[in-house]
Amino acid sequence: MTRPSEILAQLLSDHGEIRGVIAEARLSAERCARSEDQRSSLRSWIASVTDKVRDHNRREEHLIKEVLPQLGNWDEVRAQFMTLEHEREHRELYEALEKLQAPEDPKIAGDAALAILERMLTHMEHEEQLFVRPEVLRDLGPSPHG
Numbered sequence: 001m002t003r004p005s006e007i008l009a010q011l012l013s014d015h016g017e018i019r020g021v022i023a024e025a026r027l028s029a030e031r032c033a034r035s036e037d038q039r040s041s042l043r044s045w046i047a048s049v050t051d052k053v054r055d056h057n058r059r060e061e062h063l064i065k066e067v068l069p070q071l072g073n074w075d076e077v078r079a080q081f082m083t084l085e086h087e088r089e090h091r092e093l094y095e096a097l098e099k100l101q102a103p104e105d106p107k108i109a110g111d112a113a114l115a116i117l118e119r120m121l122t123h124m125e126h127e128e129q130l131f132v133r134p135e136v137l138r139d140l141g142p143s144p145h146g
């Protein structure tokens, strides 16, 4: 099993990258909403966000299912509840991201993008309050690297 501290570092680094592309996508969405940017530019920013989120969600879902329950400081019921809730939210966010490619109107696309990007930031904040934190993802036992 990958060490919890390594998982924590990976997830935080993913979150950092996702926040970076979200910041760019937001700027483009705001410009689209003011008709100052091309619809195509927002499309490619949203595609970058979607790619990063897909990989990250896969890692995170694996972590929640496989790793959290093995940590002594994690209770089973909470883990199960969170797995279901979390996967549902990932699906919803991911579908909403994919739908953002559809609207042709830059104002509609820009406003919709701003709303979904905001939700993604909130999602990551909640994770960092709940489990993507050193108190939860802490190594138990000696390091395999000596």
Ligand SMILES: [Fe+2]
Pocket (backbone or CB within 6 Å): 057, 060, 086, 090, 123, 127
């Ligand atoms: Fe998540």
Ligand SMILES: [Fe+2]
Pocket (backbone or CB within 6 Å): 011, 015, 056, 060, 124, 127
């Ligand atoms: Fe996450």
